[in-house]
Amino acid sequence: MEFRDVVKKFGDNTVLNDLNFTVAKGERVTLIGPSGSGKTTILRLVMTLEELTGGYVFVGGDPLQYEDRGGKRQRVPDKVRRRTTTQIGMVFQHFNLFPNMSVLENIIEAPLHVMGLSKAEAIPKAEALLEKVGMADKRDFNPSQLSGGQQQRVAIARALAMDPEVLLLDEVTSALDPELVGEVLTVLKDIAEETDISMLIVTHEMQFARDVSDRVMMFDEGRIVEEGAPEKIFSSPESQRTQDFLRAVL
Ligand SMILES: Nc1ncnc2c1ncn2[C@@H]1O[C@H](COP(=O)(O)OP(=O)(O)OP(=O)(O)O)[C@@H](O)[C@H]1O
């Protein structure tokens, strides 16, 4: 995944200012930084839930929203956008499960209707994913019958059901009661160990960031202030801004 010269404005509020970074295949990158610094906006741009103001985003080499055609920045056609975004899975802070569908139906929905799998293909795959997130016994439950941590594990299984190249995680534990955080982070650590899905993670769980990340990017006012291996960022950050931020959150 690559951000090249990305600019994002909301009205005259410039949220991202000429942002450049790449996430390699299989790499796990965590974004940290103060509230309002643009972390969610970055993930929403990758999901094409927000439109780029300037620059380019690539996933697997494919331009996501805009491309350079003969020296001109052109909008990528919707059909191509939709195909490229199927490579990307996202899990949100609020689980956003379909409330009127069972756990199993939530997971097979996109494989059936976007990937075009048959039920005979989609159901065993969904069951294997439910097994992986420890939710096999809840396959016929409705989301309202589950705890927050259970719903979030279903949301993770749902994102994985599309075989994404890239998984985006936006504060997936911050709406949970403290005793439910661990079970969700354990599932994510297992996925990080067992797959080579690239991950771009926004989290306030600094221990999790330390455990799972290859690289941490400290973000402030739309720019990368500092980046590096988690040991370096958390143990000996160079920038005053990072030091202040970590002192406040740890
Ligand atoms: N739809 C929108 N319309 C207008 N402004 C927006 C919109 N979405 C985000 N913003 C602004 O963009 C800036 C960055 O917001 P963003 O949600 O990306 O921050 P964040 O780093 O995820 O913060 P937090 O840690 O609180 O989740 C904020 O100033 C916010 O007000």
Ligand SMILES: [Mg+2]
């Ligand atoms: Mg956010």
